[in-house]
Amino acid sequence: MTLPKIELHLHLEGAAPPAFIRGLSREKKIDISGIFAPDGSYAFRDFAHFLKVYEAATSVLTRPEDYHRLTLAVLEQSAASGVAYTEAFVSPDFCGGRDLGAWREYLHAITEAATEAERTMGITLRAIVTPIRHFGPARAKEVALCAAETAGPFVVGFGLAGDETVLTPKDFAWSFDMAREAGLRLTCHAGEWCGPDSIRDALRDLRVERIGHGVRAIEDLALVDELAERGVVLEVCPGSNIALGLYPGWRRHPIRELFHRGVKVTISTDDPPFFHTTMAREYDRLAEAFDWDDGVFRQIARTSLDAAFCDPDTRARIA
Ligand code: HPA
Numbered sequence: 001m002t003l004p005k006i007e008l009h010l011h012l013e014g015a016a017p018p019a020f021i022r023g024l025s026r027e028k029k030i031d032i033s034g035i036f037a038p039d040g041s042y043a044f045r046d047f048a049h050f051l052k053v054y055e056a057a058t059s060v061l062t063r064p065e066d067y068h069r070l071t072l073a074v075l076e077q078s079a080a081s082g083v084a085y086t087e088a089f090v091s092p093d094f095c096g097g098r099d100l101g102a103w104r105e106y107l108h109a110i111t112e113a114a115t116e117a118e119r120t121m122g123i124t125l126r127a128i129v130t131p132i133r134h135f136g137p138a139r140a141k142e143v144a145l146c147a148a149e150t151a152g153p154f155v156v157g158f159g160l161a162g163d164e165t166v167l168t169p170k171d172f173a174w175s176f177d178m179a180r181e182a183g184l185r186l187t188c189h190a191g192e193w194c195g196p197d198s199i200r201d202a203l204r205d206l207r208v209e210r211i212g213h214g215v216r217a218i219e220d221l222a223l224v225d226e227l228a229e230r231g232v233v234l235e236v237c238p239g240s241n242i243a244l245g246l247y248p249g250w251r252r253h254p255i256r257e258l259f260h261r262g263v264k265v266t267i268s269t270d271d272p273p274f275f276h277t278t279m280a281r282e283y284d285r286l287a288e289a290f291d292w293d294d295g296v297f298r299q300i301a302r303t304s305l306d307a308a309f310c311d312p313d314t315r316a317r318i319a
């Protein structure tokens with residue numbers, strides 16, 4: 001399939017090839033050998049353990065130039081899958097520890113790599129600054145300040161990742177208010193590890209326009225209807241959900257029913273090497289599981305493009 005793909009839900013560090021992380025760990029003599037399986041892939045048991053492995057992997061990303069290399073490696077993977085535009089979650093918690101000066105340096109390195117990738121690979125990157133929920137609301141405020149100070153054509157959004165089972169969206173309302181006032185567009189992980197009410201909470205208390213995952217809306221059809229009516233966009237990551245055991249297989253994934261009930265679904269990979277996936281694989285598996293043809297994928301790509309947080313000129317250029 002040659003349709004240009006639009007990806008709206010990708011964690012920059014979570015897209016790091018394991019060989020890249022292992023290489024940096026050797027260079028810097030940081031022992032994280034426990035996070036790798038014998039075949040060199042990332043090894044984790046469940047979502048809680050995944051978050052620990054993820055954080056251990058980020059511990060080798062200690063300099064802006066590491067993020068420059070990381071960004072190029074990630075965009076190379078995405079471009080190889082036919083992705084034309086990607087929005088990546090980037091966390092000041094990992095990029096300079098929420099110090100604004102350091103964050104600017106890391107962001108500069110990421111932006112430079114994005115410019116280079118745009119020129120050499122024809123892929124466009126934008127950033128969604130994202131606090132980590134289980135690090136708590138106080139740290140999220142510092143992240144929001146970093147986001148607000150660097151809002152612009154590259155930093156286009158603000159999100160919330162991490163352990164969905166701790167705290168509530170409302171605890172992060174201050175940060176989301178600050179981000180909104182800075183002109184950032186908003187999204188929040190919800191409805192993956194918690195049920196439909198977590199989606200309602202994020203919509204009401206954070207006033208987000210997109211939901212990261214949101215698939216568990218399917219457990220409450222009144223909510224599904226509301227999402228469809230309000231045009232809320234779901235950043236659905238089927239391969240991630242299946243790899244983490246949320247659904248037993250592709251045919252059992254609710255994306256099909258959500259789509260048929262009129263919800264604006266989009267397709268993303270989340271943390272592709274962790275979940276042994278790529279955008280090309282997501283498209284192939286969905287086509288196979290649901291007999292989806294190019295027309296369906298074209299509609300989903302159009303929804304994704306419309307829901308992208310970039311400015312209209314950028315949207316027109318990648319359309
Ligand atoms: N879900 C929630 N938080 C995360 C993820 C994810 O897939 N990846 C990195 N942080």
Ligand code: ZN
Nearest residue numbers: 011161212270
């Ligand atoms: Zn995610």
